[in-house]
Amino acid sequence: AQSVTQLDSQVPVFEEAPVELRCNYSSSVSVYLFWYVQYPNQGLQLLLKYLSGSTLVKGINGFEAEFNKSQTSFHLRKPSVHISDTAEYFCAVGPNAGGTSYGKLTFGQGTILTVHP
Amino acid sequence: EPEVTQTPSHQVTQMGQEVILRCVPISNHLYFYWYRQILGQKVEFLVSFYNNEISEKSEIFDDQFSVERPDGSNFTLKIRSTKLEDSAMYFCASPRQSGALNEQFFGPGTRLTVL
Numbered sequence: 148a149q150s151v152t153q154l155d156s157q158v159p160v161f162e163e164a165p166v167e168l169r170c171n172y173s174s175s176v177s178v179y180l181f182w183y184v185q186y187p188n189q190g191l192q193l194l195l196k197y198l199s200g201s202t203l204v205k206g207i208n209g210f211e212a213e214f215n216k217s218q219t220s221f222h223l224r225k226p227s228v229h230i231s232d233t234a235e236y237f238c239a240v241g242p243n244a245g246g247t248s249y250g251k252l253t254f255g256q257g258t259i260l261t262v263h264p
Numbered sequence: 265e266p267e268v269t270q271t272p273s274h275q276v277t278q279m280g281q282e283v284i285l286r287c288v289p290i291s292n293h294l295y296f297y298w299y300r301q302i303l304g305q306k307v308e309f310l311v312s313f314y315n316n317e318i319s320e321k322s323e324i325f326d327d328q329f330s331v332e333r334p335d336g337s338n339f340t341l342k343i344r345s346t347k348l349e350d351s352a353m354y355f356c357a358s359p360r361q362s363g364a365l366n367e368q369f370f371g372p373g374t375r376l377t378v379l
Contacts, residue, residue, distance in 0.1 A: 181367070190355060190372040191307070237307060241368075251297065251320060252357075252368055254307040 149174040149240045153255035161263050162230055168223040168258045170238030177243040180221040181252065182212055185235045194236070197221060198243075208232065233262045268358050268371035276377045280345050285374045287339045287356030296339045297357040297368060298331065300324065307355065313339065346378045 154169040172178065180197040195206025202214040212223045221238060235257045242250035269288045277283050289296050298310040312319040313331050328350075330342045343350055353375050357368040 179367075183370075191370040193367065193369070196367055239307075251309040251312055251322075252299075252307075253309065256306045 149176075149178060149242065149253040151238050151240055151253055151255035153236075153238055153258050155258050156256065157259045157261065159261045159263060160228055163227045165226050166224065166228050166232075166260065168236050168238075168260065170221045170223065170255055172219050172221065172238070172240050174219075174240060174242070178240040179243050180212075180214060181239045181241070182206065182210070182221075182223050183237045183239060183254075184208075185237065185257075187234070191237065194223070228260070228262045230262050230264060232260060235259050268356055268369050270354075270356050270371035270374050272374060273372065274375045274377070276379065277346055279348055279378055282342065282344050283346055283376060285341045285343075285354050285356075285376070287341070287371055288337055289339055289356060289358035289371075290369060295319070295359050296331075296333075297359075298341050299355045299357060299370075301353040301355065301373075302349075303352070310341070310354075343376075346376075348378050351376055351378045 150173050152171045160166045182194040183191040184194050185191050194210050195204050195212055197204050197214045205211045210223055210225050212221055214221050237257050238255040239252045241252045268290060271286045275283055294315050296313045299307050300310050301307045309322050311321040311325045311331055316333055328344050332340050353373040355373045356371040359368050
């Protein structure tokens with residue numbers, strides 16, 4: 148079984164400031180890790196994913212995340228945010244059972260990022 | 265980017281009525297998922313469907329729910345006798361079909377309101 152904890156339910160920040168959205172997970176099996184963004188009244192859009200290899204992954208819109216296996220974390224960062232980054236961000240894990248793995252995703256509770264001018 | 269479509273975008277129904285939510289996943293995919301997001305809460309897995317059979321389901325997915333692939337392209341979630349607590353956004357998802365990836369592409373969702 149997997150679980151995901153997003154440590155902050157809301158993160159307010161000023162425009163052009165850096166931001167970090169925290170995510171910790173637990174799992175009894177190897178996992179893939181994802182960050183999704185949900186803009187108001189819209190669906191889920193994939194920001195970035197960690198499958199294997201380099202622990203620092205870059206995604207769309209200038210976001211990046213670092214996988215830390217020892218701390219079971221996958222924090223999302225952006226060095227300078229824009230008003231348009233205001234949205235809800237979800238961390239998710241999926242099982243990596245090797246080969247073709249199509250298990251369900253388990254989501255965290257979400258973090259609402261609000262960027263103020 | 266691959267596209268998953270869902271209809272309707274918004275469904276309003278009376279408690280006790282049946283609703284059918286439709287999804288057109290990425291073509292030629294055999295694996296489909298339904299997730300639910302109650303307002304203000306996290307996205308929850310409901311069911312996965314592979315090769316015309318339920319592959320996995322959550323405890324939420326009780327006898328009130330059913331999934332079908334009535335034809336080669338559509339994928340439906342039926343909720344019989346809806347309850348107030350079924351009000352939520354329902355998302356269909358379809359994975360990228362290559363290698364060992366589990367990258368799921370989500371549809372825009374159907375907002376179900378049960379009155």
